[in-house]
Amino acid sequence: MNKLLAAAALGIALTGTASPALAKEAFTGVYIHGVDTPFTLKTGEHGADVELGYRFDKAEALHFIGSPAPYVIASVNTQGDTSFAGAGLSWKLGSGPVYARPELGFVVQDGPSNRVTADGQHTELGSRVLFEPGIAVGTQLSPRVGIEASWVHISHARLFNWHQNPGIDMWGARLNLQL
Numbered sequence: 001m002n003k004l005l006a007a008a009a010l011g012i013a014l015t016g017t018a019s020p021a022l023a024k025e026a027f028t029g030v031y032i033h034g035v036d037t038p039f040t041l042k043t044g045e046h047g048a049d050v051e052l053g054y055r056f057d058k059a060e061a062l063h064f065i066g067s068p069a070p071y072v073i074a075s076v077n078t079q080g081d082t083s084f085a086g087a088g089l090s091w092k093l094g095s096g097p098v099y100a101r102p103e104l105g106f107v108v109q110d111g112p113s114n115r116v117t118a119d120g121q122h123t124e125l126g127s128r129v130l131f132e133p134g135i136a137v138g139t140q141l142s143p144r145v146g147i148e149a150s151w152v153h154i155s156h157a158r159l160f161n162w163h164q165n166p167g168i169d170m171w172g173a174r175l176n177l178q179l
Contacts, residue, residue, distance in 0.1 A: 024069065025055040029150060029174025033077050039153055041166035043115070043123045047079030049170055051152075055090055066091050073105065073132070075152070075170070082111035082125065082168060084154060086132055098139050105132040107154055123166050127156040136174070146176040 031049040036042065053073035060067050068089035076083045088105015107130050115124040131154070138148030155167030 024057045025176050025178050027051075027053050027055065027174050027176045029148075029172050031075070031150070031152065031170035031172030033079070033081060033168065033170055035169045035171050037153075037169045039155070039167055040169050041121075041123065043082075043125075043166045043168060044117070045077070045079075045081040045111075045168060047077050047081055049075045049077050049083075049172070051075040051172070051174060055176075059089075062089070065089075071103070071105070073107070075107075082109050082154075084109040084130070084132070088132060098137070101136040101138060101148065101150075103132075103134040103136070105134075106130070107132045109154060125154070125156065125168070126165060127160045130154045130156050138176070144178040146178075148174050148176065150174050 029051040031051060033047045033049045034040075034043060034045040051073065052075075053071055055069045055071040058067040058069050062068055068091045070087065071090050072085075072087045074083075074085040084107040086105050086107030088103055090101055090103045093100045093102070108128055109125060109130055111125050113124055114122075116122055132152065134150060134152040136148035136150035138146050140146045150172055152170045152172075153167055155165050158165040
């Protein structure tokens with residue numbers, strides 16, 4: 001857990017250099033951990049994840065990619081399986097009551113460095129540092145409160161081992177509070 005706190009602190013420090021120091025939006029969510037999708041292999045992980053994060057004001061300096069909002073995130077697995085923390089960029093698409101939010105970040109994870117199934121298949125995540133793409137569909141419940149259905153994926157995208165990349169997918173819901 002100390003690694004996750006250090007990674008979250010680093011993410012906050014790095015993100016703060018690209019945007020104002022005050023968070024624009026805080027979010028929290030609950031996710032099903034280890035959902036089987038075409039992007040993953042079975043890792044044997046399960047349980048629920050509790051996610052906390054902050055989204056900063058849009059980074060106008062990144063206008064050439066749509067002025068995304070930098071964010072920091074920490075996700076803790078309730079069963080002691082893989083947890084992670086990191087930072088990334090988030091785009092809110094749509095101005096109506098329903099919107100989409102694609103995200104792309106990097107996280108540091110605390111899963112096992114070596115995990116092999118009975119048939120010899122490696123299911124460790126292959127690297128401590130992973131990509132963290134995701135997408136959410138949400139709606140504003142009030143001017144300050146929104147709710148989103150969200151998918152989060154963590155993996156190394158086969159960059160560190162072409163034959164092994166189980167990845168982990170999480171499906172859940174999160175509540176956003178504009179500050």
